[in-house]
Amino acid sequence: MTAVGLDDVGRLRRFGYTPELQRSLSFGDLLVYGLIYMVAIAPFGIFGSVFQASAGMVALAYVVGMVAMMVTASAYGVMTRAYPTAGSVYAYAGRAIAPSAGFLAGWTVLLDYILVPGLLSLVAAASMTAVGPGVPLWVWVAVFVVVNVVFNLRGIKTTRLVNKVFLIGQLAVLAVYLVAGLLALASGAGRGFSWEPFYTSGQFQIGVVAAAVSVGMLSFLGFDALSTLAEDAKGGARQVGRAQIAALGLTGVLFIAQTFVAGLLVEDPGKLIADGDPAGTAFYDTARVAAGPWLATLTALATALSWGLANNMVAQVATSRLLYAMARDRQLPAFLAKVSTRRSVPTNGILLTAAVSLALGLCMAARDDGISLMASLVNFGAILSFIVVNLSVLARNLRPGQEKVAGWFRSWVLPLAGIAILVVVIVNANVLAQRLGFVWLGGGLLILAVMAASGRRPRLAGLTDTIAEDDPANTVDRAATRAAHRA
Template identity: 80%
Template sequence: MEQYGYKPELRRTLSFGDLLIYGLIYMVVIAPFGIFGSVFQASAGMVVLAYAVGVVAMLVTASSYGVMVRAYPTAGSVYAYAGRAIAPWVGFLAGWTILLDYILVPGLLSLVAAASMTAVLPGVPVWAWIVIFVVVNAGLNLRGIKTTRRLNKAFLVGALAVLGLYLIAGLLALMSGAGRGFSWAPVFDSSQFQLGLIAAAVSVGMLSFLGFDALSTMAEDAKGGARQVSRAQIAALGVTGVLFMAQTFVAALLVEDPAKLIAEGDPAGTAFYDTARVAAGPWLATLTALATALAWGLANNMVAQVGTSRLLYAMARDGQLPAFLARVSPMRSVPTNGILLTAAVSLGLGLLMAAREDGISLMASLVNFGAILSFIVVHLSVLARNLRPQQRRVAGVFRSWVLPVIGIAILVVVIVNANILAQKLGFAWLCLGVVVLGLMVATGRRPRLAGMDDSQPGPVTDAVVAGHRG
């Protein structure tokens, strides 16, 4: 850390297993429970294909994250990578873009969980559940990374147990004649297939994969450093990809009226719970709804606050956000103010969007747009770093050149076919970032990253690093 001009303040307590669990919790191994109907409609029933394309795109992206986290093992994620590999001002805009994802995610998770809980306990209003989820998660994160680590394991075991029960019940139901029987239609349907259709479905289903990238913000919390973070990202994506395809395959075959779901969509968000009811009755439908609420509202929300607070911390210590966000609790070794701000924004956005009928879909579209755009920047950062001959090579030619180009191509197709409103609002947020950047430059606060040589337009060179060490 010293070679990049930073004083280590976060404790390295997370092992590979801890990081893997964080990734599985952040992506939520039962994530499709909550958005199955939307992905089914967008993919014209080929929901498994949509998730398969999504996991390929994310594995390619994870490779570039691995390259960059080894090159720059700091907590700033895409903000630090773009800032050091391309230029500090690009890093600021990249950080600004990913904030659209990170800041919105906790509020979105609270809103989805609250909606699920009203299906279980309709007497409690949505706003009350949002307050409960936000306050509880903030309290747990303020206790320190060890507390969240222990709770993550318990949440993961519970989610996997519910998923296993659903898969067993679903397969037994299919063998007994329920649903539409075994078919490869959820994987590929030649009568419905269109490239743009699948790309649009991937842009919706991408929400299920968001979270593997947040592991890069924990590079300063990991015992094994950057290499462990990279390994955990790949492993988490591989495990969740298989689980996502398995559960959506079974669920797609249990949909009683596929044509109606494709035509009318799933405005109530109950499509997956309906398949659970077909598989085993109301008790399984209630159990899967409750599991979704707890997984999104507590487990996923808790680690989402961890990632968001660390991004705020990384940008603030470089002077690109208010300094109070860079303060770390000496007792708990957590960015306290970042956690509190994340909680406050999550509460406000959750309550605001709860009043809109399209609140969940609007927030989800914006989160996905910000994430996809930032993933493209990560790939560009790898390519930019390779163009600087003074930089030490940290990966082979395939990972340094071929995979980033493939990743950019896939993600551009996805973002072009994304929700139009999300595109407009996402680019509006980016334009606002450009305005903020212009004001910073005009007031003499040009973006800079610690440890960088002002004479260099790009990242720290080995010569500069050696000079700092001397």
């Protein structure tokens, strides 16, 4: 039972939705999902970029990033309990602020969710060409997309099983790297032990750290996607909120540990800061310093499989759930709301996600800056959506008659702190990403204006976004409401 006296299924029905997704995910399943989505070895693939942006203080960038994400995770937990639906930030903003705000929030986070699977396929393909250079990049992109579609169409249980296998493999590779790296440092390899990855005298600036966080944020993306599984979880909203915090804490510690060791194994930090890491091999170079070519190959292969299969698989799941949530509210084409009765998955959403991922992956594979451009756009969309979630918590608090689902600290202090941190990060983000991100947002505003002009203003199920809260006795005639909504 939730704080408002109803279980999540009951509240879902009172929001005007019919439960269609199978509640089969336990806390452990959700935790594994979050760990897989964030990828325990995520810094392997972007280490050089974060190292350059942070002027060598790469571990500090991940500490600040973890704090920012923990604060935002608290906001997600509050909103998931208040609105236990599959729509994530789209549903939260739509019900806490206004349906039009929900549409814009959903449109903004789509920039993140739609690009992520294509980005993951592209990064994985690039890693595979480094391991086996004989196969063209576009072939690997296609392979990763198709394999993930096959797994996801088989249902959430198959995805859950594959996730666990990949997580074990990731943790094993990371353990080997950390042990080898620490032993190498102890024997005098690299620059030896120091605190420079956390703080380098003469280099520390708030803007530098914020810029690095805006790049490293890609590693943390995924905890928010757990909120899209609010209708798949056995324990409902409470379990999702707990899993988000636990997944962030565990991965944050792993990120800090591996980047600390890698930061000390960089043999020429000045060169890496000046020239960057266009080939994306900086982390694998530190593995070579630690134990030789075999560890460099192992870490590159682990990155390819983790990003291209494990992470990509759950990214498709999250994107298809967001498309499903917006489609059933008639804010996207209705065919995206179709759920397979046999597998209990939004089939058309999965197929559309795969098609877009394939198209984007193939297009960006032809660009020299494809990976960096897509990564910047993904991060920008994600940061904007995180700001909206925190704003939604504050907006809900200001509305009269709302049931209390969290204490004053989580309802007021943490959301304000989260907004402040994220605004600093986004101001210092990549300029091109800022421009393209606001162009995308402008497109959403244009669509919203066209909808309003044609008399089709966004509405969530139940006609208004406050029925479930303002009508605790459920006295509203649901049939009449649905009829009005269809009209």
